[in-house]
Amino acid sequence: GAxxxxxxxxxxxxxxHRGGLFDIGADDYLVKPVAMAELEARIRALGRRRTSEGTxxxxxxxxxxxxxxxxxxxxxxxxxxxxxxxxxxxLLAAHAKRVVSKEEIVQALYQSGSDGSPxxxxxxxxxxxxxxxxxxxxxxTVRGLGYYLDDQ
Numbered sequence: 001g002a003x004x005x006x007x008x009x010x011x012x013x014x015x016x017h018r019g020g021l022f023d024i025g026a027d028d029y030l031v032k033p034v035a036m037a038e039l040e041a042r043i044r045a046l047g048r049r050r051t052s053e054g055t056x057x058x059x060x061x062x063x064x065x066x067x068x069x070x071x072x073x074x075x076x077x078x079x080x081x082x083x084x085x086x087x088x089x090x091l092l093a094a095h096a097k098r099v100v101s102k103e104e105i106v107q108a109l110y111q112s113g114s115d116g117s118p119x120x121x122x123x124x125x126x127x128x129x130x131x132x133x134x135x136x137x138x139x140x141t142v143r144g145l146g147y148y149l150d151d152q
Contacts, residue, residue: 034107036087043067043094058093061151063137065093074135084109085128088121092139092149101146 028042044056044067056067062074070086072079081089091108092100102118109124110116125147129139140150 032107034104036108039091039108040087043090046094058090058096060093060096060149061135061137063093063132063135063149063151065090074132074137079131079135081128081131084124085131088124089128089149092147096149096151099142099146099148104146 028046030039030042043058046058058065058067063072064074065072067090070090072081072086072089087109088105091105102121105121106116106118109121125139132138136152138150138152139147141147
């Protein structure tokens with residue numbers, strides 16, 4: 001689940017709070033703004049920790065994401081994705097069953113100074129939903145909060 005932010009803590013307590021996150025079960029975290037290259041590297045690292053076969057991947061139901069080749073497939077059938085669709089899908093898969101806000105997705109897709117918007121996220125999510133339609137995996141909306149990946 002989501003852990004409380006440390007923004008309200010005095011500066012001297014922030015480092016201790018971040019260390020405490022690991023003590024209560026976190027295995028990683030990112031501080032906003034997030035650089036896309038760092039997010040992708042952390043997703044790859046997470047995939048390496050989750051698989052025992054040595055191939056960095058994330059599996060959600062019948063959906064398999066190969067984090068090295070940046071390819072997705074359902075039951076062995078490839079899904080053609082654009083770079084931004086891949087970024088959203090891999091972000092949602094890395095946080096399966098947890099709501100990812102539109103703001104987090106916008107930050108992951110666009111570097112600061114770019115003209116990313118929540119409306120663009122809605123378009124990409126709509127396209128992804130169509131591509132995942134018969135996969136048994138769906139992108140669910142939690143109104144006012146964001147999206148999560150569900151393996152129905």
